[in-house]
Amino acid sequence: MTPTKSSAPPERPWTTGTAPGSVPLLGHTLALWRRPLQFLASLPAHGDLVEVRLGPSRAYLVCHPELVRHVLLNPRVFDKGGVFDKARQLLGNSLSVSRGEDHRYQRRMIQPAFHPPKIAAYTAAVADDTRAAIGSWQPGRTLDISDTMHALLMRVAARTLFSTGVGEATIDEARHCLRVVSHGIYKRTMAPLGIMEKLPTPGNRRYDRANARLRQIVDGMISDRRRSGADHGDLLSTLLRAEHPETGKGLDDGEVLDQVVTFLVAGSETTASTLAFVFHLLGTHPEVEQRVHAEIDAVLGDRAPAFEDLPSLEYTRGVITESLRLYPPSWMAMRVTAAETELGGRTIPAGTMILYSAQALHHHPGLFPAPERFDPERWLPDRAKEVPRGALLPFGAGSHKCIGDVLALTETALIVATVASRWRLRPVPGTALRPQPKATLEPGPLPMVCEPR
Numbered sequence: 092m093t094p095t096k097s098s099a100p101p102e103r104p105w106t107t108g109t110a111p112g113s114v115p116l117l118g119h120t121l122a123l124w125r126r127p128l129q130f131l132a133s134l135p136a137h138g139d140l141v142e143v144r145l146g147p148s149r150a151y152l153v154c155h156p157e158l159v160r161h162v163l164l165n166p167r168v169f170d171k172g173g174v175f176d177k178a179r180q181l182l183g184n185s186l187s188v189s190r191g192e193d194h195r196y197q198r199r200m201i202q203p204a205f206h207p208p209k210i211a212a213y214t215a216a217v218a219d220d221t222r223a224a225i226g227s228w229q230p231g232r233t234l235d236i237s238d239t240m241h242a243l244l245m246r247v248a249a250r251t252l253f254s255t256g257v258g259e260a261t262i263d264e265a266r267h268c269l270r271v272v273s274h275g276i277y278k279r280t281m282a283p284l285g286i287m288e289k290l291p292t293p294g295n296r297r298y299d300r301a302n303a304r305l306r307q308i309v310d311g312m313i314s315d316r317r318r319s320g321a322d323h324g325d326l327l328s329t330l331l332r333a334e335h336p337e338t339g340k341g342l343d344d345g346e347v348l349d350q351v352v353t354f355l356v357a358g359s360e361t362t363a364s365t366l367a368f369v370f371h372l373l374g375t376h377p378e379v380e381q382r383v384h385a386e387i388d389a390v391l392g393d394r395a396p397a398f399e400d401l402p403s404l405e406y407t408r409g410v411i412t413e414s415l416r417l418y419p420p421s422w423m424a425m426r427v428t429a430a431e432t433e434l435g436g437r438t439i440p441a442g443t444m445i446l447y448s449a450q451a452l453h454h455h456p457g458l459f460p461a462p463e464r465f466d467p468e469r470w471l472p473d474r475a476k477e478v479p480r481g482a483l484l485p486f487g488a489g490s491h492k493c494i495g496d497v498l499a500l501t502e503t504a505l506i507v508a509t510v511a512s513r514w515r516l517r518p519v520p521g522t523a524l525r526p527q528p529k530a531t532l533e534p535g536p537l538p539m540v541c542e543p544r
């Protein structure tokens with residue numbers, strides 16, 4: 092069979108290698124399971140394309156930014172199979188797991204909810220919710236910034252994307268259910284055999300209950316909106332009004348529900364974790380924190396931040412980018428080859444798992460000098476020019492690139508500016524950051540003490 096010609100495979104003398112430490116039968120499965128972040132970050136030292144054994148199967152981690160771009164820009168060859176096939180059974184055929192024509196249609200239909208004027212319109216609610224959240228903080232009080240940001244982001248998603256009138260208690264309940272569901276989806280998609288999740292264990296029953304309750308809450312939001320017939324111009328209205336360009340058919344309630352749950356899973360934990368990492372980094376780097384405060388004070392004075400202020404907060408945005416580099420919430424993703432193809436000078440058979448990892452790229456000393464150093468100045472215009480194309484990849488690339496990237500960056504900058512203009516957050520002494528790679532990279536509990544500025 093001739094290898095499938097995908098668009099312009101980059102040509103140069105690529106280096107390929109095999110990850111060390113394969114053990115009989117399991118290959119590298121244990122290393123990837125037990126210490127995924129360290130394992131992934133160690134692999135670029137072995138080549139631009141590194142073979143990894145997952146039990147009896149061969150997979151490849153793409154370690155060079157140009158090869159990663161090639162994979163992500165050729166979705167017909169490097170398709171969403173493998174874990175995405177399993178996720179489709181849990182999330183329905185929604186945007187993040189659909190493929191081919193179906194994906195193109197969904198993306199066209201949903202994109203308008205993320206156009207810049209929409210994002211600008213969402214920001215008033217983000218600022219309001221943030222002010223309301225920090226309004227109850229007390230000097231000297233300790234709060235878990237991870238948990239606080241998760242609660243805030245769930246409220247923000249409910250108000251902006253779904254303009255829902257459901258009460259605080261229901262939003263909080265939905266947040267708890269979402270955590271259980273998101274962890275459950277991750278475990279179920281990663282489990283090699285698919286047997287454990289079917290047993291009536293307490294964990295599986297908890298997942299089933301949380302999933303049913305989350306869907307019941309979202310179902311209620313959809314019925315309310317259908318009944319009222321109001322167009323809020325948000326994501327929910329976009330979904331309810333969508334029509335297939337050829338068949339004219341809209342989405343039924345089950346399909347809308349799958350999309351809403353997908354957006355909650357994909358959008359709220361990632362952004363909340365980013366914020367928690369940023370506040371931790373600011374709290375542990377007083378010199379950076381001072382520059383952020385100085386910039387925010389100079390741009391805002393006594394005003395509350397608004398969408399229009401964000402372009403002026405250049406250093407603060409550098410802090411956020413640097414946090415996304417060090418702790419990319421989407422730490423690993425995969426594709427499966429739909430046909431035999433060439434990659435990095437190798438012939439790869441159809442059905443091979445191809446991994447790409449922001450964690451591996453972002454910690455590669457050949458791409459980022461002193462990669463473990465928190466250095467927001469990397470992102471000031473002069474130095475940012477030196478970063479190789481495609482080396483920073485927190486939101487992916489190509490047709491599956493994060494649809495919420497601008498929204499996430501806007502929300503993050505606005506929330507950082509709103510909090511930092513009033514409060515300084517000090518890490519409780521002895522707290523160590525231990526990022527936990529799950530469905531997204533999570534910071535774990537981060538107790539911090541509130542000090543008024």
Ligand code: HEM
Binds near residue numbers: 353365484490498
């Ligand atoms: C800091 C926050 C975020 C990060 C780091 C992030 C990261 C990513 C990445 C890396 C992908 C591509 C995955 C792949 O290549 O397989 C992705 C896709 C996606 N993201 Fe995000 N995301 C964030 C926030 C959001 C938000 C706020 C939303 C929506 C409200 C969202 C919705 C989605 C969806 C629906 C997809 C699938 C897109 C498609 O396949 O067409 N994300 N995200």
